[in-house]
Amino acid sequence: MRVTVIGCSGSFPGPDSPASSYLIEADGYAMLLDLGNGALGTLQRFHPLYEIDSVCISHLHADHCLDLCGYWVARTYRPSGPPPRIPVHGPEGTAVRLAKAYDLDPDPGMTGTFDFETLRRGPYDIGPFRVTTALMPHPVEAYAFRIEHGGKALAYSGDTGASETLVDLARGADLFLCEASFLDGPGLPSELHLTAREAGEHAAAAGVGRLVLTHLVPWNDRDVSLKEAKASHYDGDVELAYVGAEYDL
Ligand SMILES: [Zn+2]
Numbered sequence: 707m708r709v710t711v712i713g714c715s716g717s718f719p720g721p722d723s724p725a726s727s728y729l730i731e732a733d734g735y736a737m738l739l740d741l742g743n744g745a746l747g748t749l750q751r752f753h754p755l756y757e758i759d760s761v762c763i764s765h766l767h768a769d770h771c772l773d774l775c776g777y778w779v780a781r782t783y784r785p786s787g788p789p790p791r792i793p794v795h796g797p798e799g800t801a802v803r804l805a806k807a808y809d810l811d812p813d814p815g816m817t818g819t820f821d822f823e824t825l826r827r828g829p830y831d832i833g834p835f836r837v838t839t840a841l842m843p844h845p846v847e848a849y850a851f852r853i854e855h856g857g858k859a860l861a862y863s864g865d866t867g868a869s870e871t872l873v874d875l876a877r878g879a880d881l882f883l884c885e886a887s888f889l890d891g892p893g894l895p896s897e898l899h900l901t902a903r904e905a906g907e908h909a910a911a912a913g914v915g916r917l918v919l920t921h922l923v924p925w926n927d928r929d930v931s932l933k934e935a936k937a938s939h940y941d942g943d944v945e946l947a948y949v950g951a952e953y954d955l
């Protein structure tokens with residue numbers, strides 16, 4: 707399985723990255739995990755626009771789903787005719803949320819182009835991947851993912867506050883893409899996001915092979931995030947996500 711970072715900017719696009727999006731490929735199958743604002747443009751640098759087989763959406767905040775609007779246009783109005791519908795797996799209400807975002811009548815909304823399916827807890831198969839999801843503490847219904855293929859596992863936190871459930875989901879994963887929205891400091895809200903240090907603590911508790919910090923908010927200093935994660939109890943490799951980073955599992 708190959709994981710390519712398309713967007714790793716937290717909460718809004720930054721100068722060097724769109725908001726959240728990751729391309730997961732195996733056996734000739736390509737799945738997008740989130741498609742936040744700005745990601746559709748950058749995706750085209752790394753993968754043919756129409757050769758996406760499915761999309762999974764962690765939650766319905768704009769920085770994780772909004773570029774499905776542009777992707778709906780690209781597929782629906784392709785001059786040579788629309789390609790076949792593809793599944794979009796998201797939380798309950800994804801179809802209506804996206805229809806509203808594009809100001810479409812929810813019936814039919816985008817359903818001629820996307821086959822909306824409500825995310826299940828799993829494990830279940832999406833293409834060649836074994837997918838398990840878990841509900842995370844966040845102001846809206848938000849899921850973390852475990853994606854397995856060929857004996858390897860990727861864990862992705864989505865957006866989350868501190869969570870034992872995330873530790874369980876990520877246990878033993880070869881690669882852990884974990885959000886690190888906050889820097890250490892007083893008065894941080896709970897059940898919203900993780901600090902980089904907390905990302906390291908979750909990685910240590912889960913015993914993952916490699917930690918990649920993502921959802922990096924442009925107003926933070928990335929080097930400070932990396933330093934704080936390295937100061938946690940996690941003693942494996944810690945890296946910062948960047949656009950175009952590839953991980954072969
Ligand atoms: Zn976010």
Ligand SMILES: [Zn+2]
Nearest residue numbers: 765767844865
């Ligand atoms: Zn969010």
